Amino acid sequence: MSDNFEKVNCNLCGNSEYKVIFEPRYDLEKDKDYAAKFRSSGDELLIDQLVACKNCGFLYINPRLKHNIILDAYRNGSDETFVSQVKGREVTFGKCLDGIMRFYPHPGKILDIGTAGGSFLHVAKQRGWDIHGCEPNRWLCEWGKKHYAVDIKPGTIFEQKYPQDFFDVATLWDVLEHTPDPKSVLCECRRVLKKNGLLVVNYPDIGSWIARMMGRRWVFLLSVHLYYFTRQTMVKMLRDSGFSVLKIKPHYQQLALSYIFSRSKAYVGAIGAIGENISRMLSVGDLNIPYWVGQTLVIAKKRET
Ligand SMILES: [Zn+2]
Numbered sequence: 068m069s070d071n072f073e074k075v076n077c078n079l080c081g082n083s084e085y086k087v088i089f090e091p092r093y094d095l096e097k098d099k100d101y102a103a104k105f106r107s108s109g110d111e112l113l114i115d116q117l118v119a120c121k122n123c124g125f126l127y128i129n130p131r132l133k134h135n136i137i138l139d140a141y142r143n144g145s146d147e148t149f150v151s152q153v154k155g156r157e158v159t160f161g162k163c164l165d166g167i168m169r170f171y172p173h174p175g176k177i178l179d180i181g182t183a184g185g186s187f188l189h190v191a192k193q194r195g196w197d198i199h200g201c202e203p204n205r206w207l208c209e210w211g212k213k214h215y216a217v218d219i220k221p222g223t224i225f226e227q228k229y230p231q232d233f234f235d236v237a238t239l240w241d242v243l244e245h246t247p248d249p250k251s252v253l254c255e256c257r258r259v260l261k262k263n264g265l266l267v268v269n270y271p272d273i274g275s276w277i278a279r280m281m282g283r284r285w286v287f288l289l290s291v292h293l294y295y296f297t298r299q300t301m302v303k304m305l306r307d308s309g310f311s312v313l314k315i316k317p318h319y320q321q322l323a324l325s326y327i328f329s330r331s332k333a334y335v336g337a338i339g340a341i342g343e344n345i346s347r348m349l350s351v352g353d354l355n356i357p358y359w360v361g362q363t364l365v366i367a368k369k370r371e372t
Pocket of ligand 1: 080081120
């Protein structure tokens with residue numbers, strides 16, 4: 068094991084014993100440039116060892132790159148691939164905000180953690196919310212300022228030192244499974260939320276029927292994902308962090324057809340490449356279509372203890 072790697076305990080229960088689910092495939096490493104690998108649109112297939120905690124069943128990568136190397140990689144580099152899909156993300160986030168406002172009808176202070184280029188903040192601002200956001204990647208923070216004129220603070224949630232009981236809603240869109248210590252992120256969210264504040268998390272569910280059917284070909288088995296939640300482990304982590312779960316449902320995202328085909332090449336090879344060519348020939352590559360491969364949305368409320 069190289070000096071760059073560390074062994075970690077289960078983030079859900081603290082246990083150190085595990086069984087191996089997928090053996091590592093380090094020979095398939097295509098990019099040793101960690102800043103290229105750890106970015107919002109990172110799409111390198113999972114090559115690390117996936118394990119299950121012997122005590123609670125939580126699935127996670129172990130050993131893994133040291134957390135400071137991962138965070139440094141996220142801070143640096145640019146991500147043109149990610150921002151090329153903002154139109155689809157704005158459509159998705161508009162629908163997400165509709166869902167949030169069914170539980171929290173009056174716009175207040177909203178915090179988006181790991182906001183990338185700020186697409187969600189842009190949509191929330193248009194609906195009258197007082198927006199706040201942070202993002203480790205400096206290039207994406209600058210992009211958000213230029214493109215949307217939204218103020219995004221560089222860094223993690225821990226570096227912002229937000230006051231406690233401050234926000235009405237906190238959101239984590241495709242973020243929690245990337246963080247080295249998700250339980251601490253959820254506890255920090257609880258600290259900064261007001262009484263009865265809402266937490267919104269979406270994540271790829273490895274227990275979903277489609278993930279189980281696809282096995283090792285499931286599209287969310289990626290090197291950037293350090294944790295793999297099921298409905299059970301997500302609910303347990305939220306409860307242990309001081310939240311009550313209000314709703315869990317499938318989460319449909321909108322992406323351009325050409326982007327979906329391009330990303331699927333790694334899994335279905337020729338079919339993805341043919342689809343990409345056809346969509347280009349028919350000039351429908353820019354068409355945003357909803358897709359679902361196990362993404363799941365959870366709405367939870369801060370619990371008073
Ligand atoms: Zn565990």
